[in-house]
Amino acid sequence: MNTPIRVILLAVAVAGLAACKKEVTKPETAQPSQPTAPVSQPVQEENWTDPKLLDTKPCLVARVAYFDFDQSVVKSEAMEMLRCHGKWLSSNPGARLTLEGHADERGSREYNLGLGERRGNAVRDLLLANGGRAEQVNVVSYGEERPTCTESSEGCWSQNRRAELIYTTRQ
Amino acid sequence: MRILILLLAVILLAAPRLQAQGLDVEIIDGREAAIPIAIVPFAWDSAAMRDPTDVPAIIRSNLNRTGQFRAMPTANIREIPARGAEINMAYWRSAKQDFLVIGRVLDDPAGGFRVEFELHDVVNQRKMRELSYPIRASEFRSVSHRISDEIYEAILGVRGAFFTKIAYIKAQRLAPNKYEYGIWVADSDGYAPQRIVRNTEPFLSPAWSPDGRYLAYVSFEREGPQSLILRQHVYIHELATGQRRMVTNFKGINGAPNFSPDGRTLLITLSRSGNPEINKVDLASNAITQLTRHFGIDTEAFWMPGGNSFLFTSDRSGKPQIYALSADGGTPERVTFEGEYNAKVNVSYDGKKWAMVQGRGNVYRIAVLDRERGNPGTVRLISPGPMDESPSFAPNASMVLYAAREGSRGVLYAAAADGSVRQRLALPDGDIREPAWGPFRQR
Numbered sequence: 001m002n003t004p005i006r007v008i009l010l011a012v013a014v015a016g017l018a019a020c021k022k023e024v025t026k027p028e029t030a031q032p033s034q035p036t037a038p039v040s041q042p043v044q045e046e047n048w049t050d051p052k053l054l055d056t057k058p059c060l061v062a063r064v065a066y067f068d069f070d071q072s073v074v075k076s077e078a079m080e081m082l083r084c085h086g087k088w089l090s091s092n093p094g095a096r097l098t099l100e101g102h103a104d105e106r107g108s109r110e111y112n113l114g115l116g117e118r119r120g121n122a123v124r125d126l127l128l129a130n131g132g133r134a135e136q137v138n139v140v141s142y143g144e145e146r147p148t149c150t151e152s153s154e155g156c157w158s159q160n161r162r163a164e165l166i167y168t169t170r171q
Numbered sequence: 172m173r174i175l176i177l178l179l180a181v182i183l184l185a186a187p188r189l190q191a192q193g194l195d196v197e198i199i200d201g202r203e204a205a206i207p208i209a210i211v212p213f214a215w216d217s218a219a220m221r222d223p224t225d226v227p228a229i230i231r232s233n234l235n236r237t238g239q240f241r242a243m244p245t246a247n248i249r250e251i252p253a254r255g256a257e258i259n260m261a262y263w264r265s266a267k268q269d270f271l272v273i274g275r276v277l278d279d280p281a282g283g284f285r286v287e288f289e290l291h292d293v294v295n296q297r298k299m300r301e302l303s304y305p306i307r308a309s310e311f312r313s314v315s316h317r318i319s320d321e322i323y324e325a326i327l328g329v330r331g332a333f334f335t336k337i338a339y340i341k342a343q344r345l346a347p348n349k350y351e352y353g354i355w356v357a358d359s360d361g362y363a364p365q366r367i368v369r370n371t372e373p374f375l376s377p378a379w380s381p382d383g384r385y386l387a388y389v390s391f392e393r394e395g396p397q398s399l400i401l402r403q404h405v406y407i408h409e410l411a412t413g414q415r416r417m418v419t420n421f422k423g424i425n426g427a428p429n430f431s432p433d434g435r436t437l438l439i440t441l442s443r444s445g446n447p448e449i450n451k452v453d454l455a456s457n458a459i460t461q462l463t464r465h466f467g468i469d470t471e472a473f474w475m476p477g478g479n480s481f482l483f484t485s486d487r488s489g490k491p492q493i494y495a496l497s498a499d500g501g502t503p504e505r506v507t508f509e510g511e512y513n514a515k516v517n518v519s520y521d522g523k524k525w526a527m528v529q530g531r532g533n534v535y536r537i538a539v540l541d542r543e544r545g546n547p548g549t550v551r552l553i554s555p556g557p558m559d560e561s562p563s564f565a566p567n568a569s570m571v572l573y574a575a576r577e578g579s580r581g582v583l584y585a586a587a588a589d590g591s592v593r594q595r596l597a598l599p600d601g602d603i604r605e606p607a608w609g610p611f612r613q614r
Contacts, residue, residue: 106533109605110440110471111514113447113470114442114446138400
């Protein structure tokens, strides 16, 4: 076995372990009786108007929702992120963001423009349901014009079917 | 004779360099029934220095691209007559050519050049056409296309579409987050490309006015130089002056413009009502009429000849399909039933052929729906896929221009409308997409 393949296998094994570990720890954190954080780290009340929070809190750092092919249903894994951004918008009335809707390359460009807008609107609706106000959110569809990945494969397409949250005014 | 062969050799050596300036030529698939025609090198009878443009080579390439002709390779040509009296018909018959084109370039007493050609029917031994064109030194390419049109029409009885323009979008990724987009106009064979507008944000959907003077298109623009807020605009751009007029820039989608056959109205897609709908804009008054009302995506409208109705893409049945609607609105009628995904329809000048993108699984090909014998018509796939899009008919409906992906870049193909032959028109750099074949030009 040559070295690169061994390295890849090792990486896959580590990734697999990491994935397993994550699943194991989940039920633990759900039980309040078990200590989950070091005692020395005091639990702080989060300040939702602190500008640093937008760049540090994981659910606010996350800014992309992904979609299935020809679909605009927001997946469950994006919900926590959207709840957080909705809360940020309601806590910071001056905040403004643009939702960029994107599609993969398959099919016609103008239809994909419609699809990108539909995805942007689906995310907007969830932001509004979680505290954002309509004037804070602007939807723009790029269709298939701005792929993050340019290969013709599902691995690439799944990264391109997305809605990106871009803050134009943070607070 | 020896001098002529020497000249020929010089031209052949120069040819690859000349081609590199425009689009590469590649015949993908041939046709057995193509008409054999010989186009001999033209005599240079001018006192001026010989122009590097190889007029017969351009004509040969044009005719071959249609799949309807098979031009005799220059290397096989043993006789080079310049005038009718010099033609040895026995030779051309033995070379199994049905037609022969000869020509010469002379000085025009009024200044510039005269390009003359003769088309001879080898089988019936008669002259079919003889024409003389006064041109400027810059017009050797365009006269080659005009002669190609004459030959095509004389033999097939259908107006040629070589002396026409094509428009397309070219995108370049300059850096990870830096792009340059341009709208380009070139000759029908892809040569002589000229950029008419550029921006760092996308252009989409170029569409010709019926008179060929204007292009309508979609432009994404930021509200200011530092702004993160983008808007889509539909413009009408006058090619001769570079002047342009904004038609709409509503919130949301402003897309898919298409000029009516009389040039007075534009069908466009607007999503200002909440989702994409087809709208008609009266270009004199700017009055906008919404023609579709459905929560699905309605877009990519294309007028039928005559302007009484149009076709468009809608996913109101779940997946995108083509629908027909009266110019005044009403209830759309679904017109495509074959294929799980049909979009971006383009209609031939006579309304008989509808080209569209047809998707099946992950493969998207160009389909031509032949409506000659009425509803529902027969479907023929004319491209191999897997990522083909944006079909556009030549104004004589003989060919379809479309975009395909090769690796991570887009290229253009010209295919015979019956799918028998196709040729790649590929620029050496950049990502090319959304070709639009322009109308006939004044002769």
